[in-house]
Amino acid sequence: MTAQGAPVRRQGPPVGEGTLKDLSHPGRRASSFALLEVPDAPVPEELRRARLPSLPEVSEIDLIRHFTRLSQMNYGVDTGFYPLGSCTMKHNPKAAEEVAALPGFRRLHPLQPDSAVQGALELMWRLERALCEITGMARATLQPPAGACGEMTGLLIMRAFHADRGRARPKVIIPDSAHGTNPASVRLAGFEAVPVPSDPRGLVDVSALAGLVDEDVAGLMLTNPNTLGLFEMEIEEIARIVHAAGGLGYYDGANLNAILGRCRPGDMGFDIVHINTHKTFATPHGGGGPGAGPVGVVDALVPYLPTPTVERADDGSLFLERDRPRSIGRLHGFHGNFGVIVRAYAYVLLHGADGLREVSELAALNANYLAELVKEDFPLAYPDGRPMHEFVATARRLKEETGVRAMDVAKRLIDLGFHPPTVYFPLVVEEAVMVEPTETETRETLDAFAMALRQAAAEARTQPDLLHEAPVTTPVRRLDEARAARHMRLHW
């Protein structure tokens, strides 16, 4: 049907897998152990539960089939195109997986002495140097396990910097198109988030920004390219305005895949930058993690970096520096997600400087190609700007003409074999459809996805009810998007 093929039809029951409880029969077991050859040692009274937990009783083959069927219902970047805007779901080179699985990395213990882990420290040192070169920063920490944690790290550094200068500045300025994690991190780090509006081009309103900065502003937190996929044309002026008031510039570099090898946050005048290795350097996202959100800083902020740092001794050997009195402390156990760091370094080496440059070139080319193919039905929300690695279109006209919303289109795409793009984000765009194809897709895949989007728009005009009901071919039909978040039933 498409280059991706139709959704994979699994073997076994056609609908509704149910839970393990449904498969349970009293007395069935997934394993049988040999009789004990030693005397029974009863569990001490004080450790015994008053009431036994009610666990499903299933045979091994039923257990295996249940979980295998569930796994086949899943959708991942290894099974199909995943154009989820802002999330950068790109192919993870398998060579990097192989490197991370080398016993010398995999079997390390974090409590081994520095002298026994020189190779791992060397890798951390070299990746830090590479990230500093790529971002234009002086030093970096690899500790934060996600982009959001990188934000938190950078903001705590910002706070420590101002506190050291004897003035606690309470506010951080954030554009109204910011990624949702930005205002959340600002609050968590103890600041007040002050929004700066976007102008008609979808960029930071520079004169509004100038009116907002004062002695109370600790800094500005900016995503570039912003969440509309647009490059902030006046970025140097933006950094200058913030510095003039004594504030710091925080660069949300989660989208670094758009500018890799072309320009650097440090050269734009920014002081702190975080990178999402799981977006830029194609390490797996996992189920919300593990990832890595390294943070780079300029010279003046190095003393505040999380502890420990990797340092080189005079004899050339590497060691972990823990005695760092002005550090903000730890953000993660040991050194963050080390396996992810290994993959990121492998990715940098696999590509080299020219290859990384090509990554951003192809990311922007693919996004612009796709935007052109679908613009008749899904025009760009800000048509005057040239999107970079992702684009934000709007289904507003489609909704006015047919009553079919961006959400309906997204759900119909599942029937057509694709993971939906991000919808209703960024919030400043009505009926937003945010597409990030990434650089790793072929032209055939992009064409097939564009055809599916256009098919959904055509169906909206002829059979809108189909779209309101979609998806109609999946094991689970349309879910209530909000209920799980509003009516939580927690079990542990």
Ligand SMILES: *Cc1c(COP(=O)(O)O)cnc(C)c1O
């Ligand atoms: C993805 C993203 C983040 C958050 O990164 P996580 O690793 O998901 O915590 C922050 N900012 C921007 C712009 C992003 O795209």
